[in-house]
Amino acid sequence: MRRDDFYTTGAASMRAVVFSRYGDESVLELTEGPEPTPADGEILVEVKAAGVNPVDWKHREGAVRSDRPFPLGMGWDVAGVVRGTVPGGPEVGEAVYGMLPLPYGGAYQDLCVLPASAVAPKPARLSYPEAAAVPLAALTAWQALEAAGATAGQRVLVHAGAGGVGHFAVQFARHLETHVTATASARNLEFLRGLGVHEPSDRATADLAAAEPFDIVLDTVGGPVQHASWRLLRPGGTLITLPEPVDDAHRLPHITARRVIVTPDGEALRRIGALIDSGAVHVEVQSVLPLRMAAEAHRMSKEGGVRGKLVLGL
The missing domain is CATH 3.90.180.10 (Medium-chain alcohol dehydrogenases, catalytic domain)
Structure with a gap:
């Protein structure tokens, strides 16, 4: 332009x-x-x-x-x-x-x-x-899961799963046949169930550290959420952070971490549009x-x- x-x-x-x-x-x-x-x-x-x-x-x-x-x-x-x-x-x-x-x-x-x-x-x-x-929210979720190498059978945690990026991420993760956990406020837990989330978790009360470790964590929030996410991953797991850079002060040597910044992609939007028109994505x-x-x-x-x-x- x-x-x-x-x-x-x-x-x-x-x-x-x-x-x-x-x-x-x-x-x-x-x-x-x-x-x-x-x-x-x-x-x-x-x-x-x-x-x-x-x-x-x-x-x-x-x-x-x-x-x-x-x-x-x-x-x-x-x-x-x-x-x-x-x-x-x-x-x-x-x-x-x-x-x-x-x-x-x-x-x-x-x-x-x-x-x-x-x-x-x-x-x-x-x-x-x-x-x-x-476009921006769905492409962010799409590119984040691609960067994480999400595949069937993995355990995926999406922070703020009812938000703009989050509600696409949980649906794409389900489409990839992963096991999806997502955090949200109490009022949005039923909404997450409707999107197919296996384990909706109240962000105010859930003890995610007590859960089975995750293969992938998508941090859509940043700050303390990113800091806490490192120890929710199994050795060899992947942390994808979206709103801010990876905080090296909290880095763990056995975790892969990277930030994803969304880029335009018309071809990916065609594929996302096909999922929407099929009814697979809300x-x-x-x-x-x-x-x-x-x-x-x-x-x-x-x-x-x-x-x-x-x-x-x-």
């Missing part, structure tokens, strides 16, 4: 949520700006819905930074209709979903550009808001808010406790 700043060339205008300084949700502005211009290999998508992820407000606060000048766009998850394409890309008018490459946001707006290779056909059984809830959307309520969506996301995903409808 040509992103020298948000206000690039273009005659027509569109709505966009941007921010001009790092800070709390009050720095978000709903503005009018020029339509984006695709670069080589990019397509233009009319955004019907944009997913909200924790990385969004971390970007707004400055924990995740780009090297572009303000004002900056927001968001990475999109579902919409192709309005401009490239040779070999999706057809104009096709319904697609995908993820913009980190760290440059630009999903909270009427039109966005992203690599043709980053999108896939929208799953037929999903609405646009449901489809927008999928997409949970807690709330769909209008674009003008992006700040409220950020506040809700940061407070935590969201089941599945929050989405902005355009």
